[in-house]
Amino acid sequence: MEPTDFQSLMTSSADEVLNSMFFVGVESNADECAAAGEAWMAARVTFRGPRSGAFGIGAPLPTAKTLAANFLGQDEAEIQDAQMEEVFCELSNMICGAFLSRLGGDNVYDLSHPVRDDAVSQAGEGVVCRWLQLDEGQLRVWVRMEPLS
DSSP: OOOOHHHHHHHHHHHHHHIIIIIIIIIEEEESSTTSSSEEEEEEEEESSSSSSEEEEEEHHHHHHHHHHHTOOOOOGGHHHHHHHHHHHHHHHHHHHHHHHSSSTTTEEEEEEEEEOSOOOOOOEEEEEEEEEEEEEEEEEEEEOOOOO
């Protein structure tokens, strides 16, 4: 599977999860983040199975807070930092699960517990990234697949 295929799967996976669980839609793909100078929230999950690797997301804090408020059904002013982090980690888990289910077949994967990821900018060899423009801001989605054995 080519990196462009991964990008398409990341977009459709994020759109499905965000629409159904967070009441936010993906408007379009974005070239890069317009909020590069803002504080960010990032989370990742690792997975093992027919394909192994890591999957992560990142967003400016205002976007992460809005997503948490939507998911929890609360006003943004009521959202505590710990709640925002927990919801954002779970969002990485949900999008990763949707992504892996789209890779094909009835494969079973073992996913780690999602964690906050201080390395917001996951880059390097083997990392495929997609910037998504949401109703509420931007979301960066990335995957790093280990080479097939």
